[in-house]
Amino acid sequence: MRAEAMREEAVRPQLEEDVEYYTVTDFRAFFLNAVNTLSENPAKRYLITKHGRPEAVLMSFGTYSFMKKIIDRVLAATASPNSSSAIEAAFARLKEESEGKSDAGPDKASDPKAVPVE
Numbered sequence: 001m002r003a004e005a006m007r008e009e010a011v012r013p014q015l016e017e018d019v020e021y022y023t024v025t026d027f028r029a030f031f032l033n034a035v036n037t038l039s040e041n042p043a044k045r046y047l048i049t050k051h052g053r054p055e056a057v058l059m060s061f062g063t064y065s066f067m068k069k070i071i072d073r074v075l076a077a078t079a080s081p082n083s084s085s086a087i088e089a090a091f092a093r094l095k096e097e098s099e100g101k102s103d104a105g106p107d108k109a110s111d112p113k114a115v116p117v118e
Contacts, residue, residue, distance in 0.1 A: 018041065019044075020044070022048055022049070023049055024049070039060065041060075042060040042063050043063065045058065045059045
């Protein structure tokens with residue numbers, strides 16, 4: 001088995017097991033230690049909150065690469081002439097919802113059929 005595949009296998013079962021939560025203020029003091037910890041434990045992630053709301057996630061580059069490969073494979077497997085516009089519409093809707101500007105009611109926002117497909 002290639003070294004990269006072995007690292008992916010080591011990361012996969014632990015992805016949801018090792019998350020620590022920090023406020024932005026607390027994380028500033030801890031940042032250098034966090035980088036060292038990430039190099040030692042690729043499954044570790046830090047969820048950083050601001051005013052009690054999740055704002056960012058810090059993870060190892062190996063974990064990021066693994067997650068990006070999965071996303072790329074899913075997108076490639078579901079690619080069709082219409083999927084590009086559907087993906088763009090879904091991202092636009094997520095952005096609107098995260099900014100609190102969504103005009104869609106709760107039923108439309110959670111309904112996957114509500115994504116316009118051209």
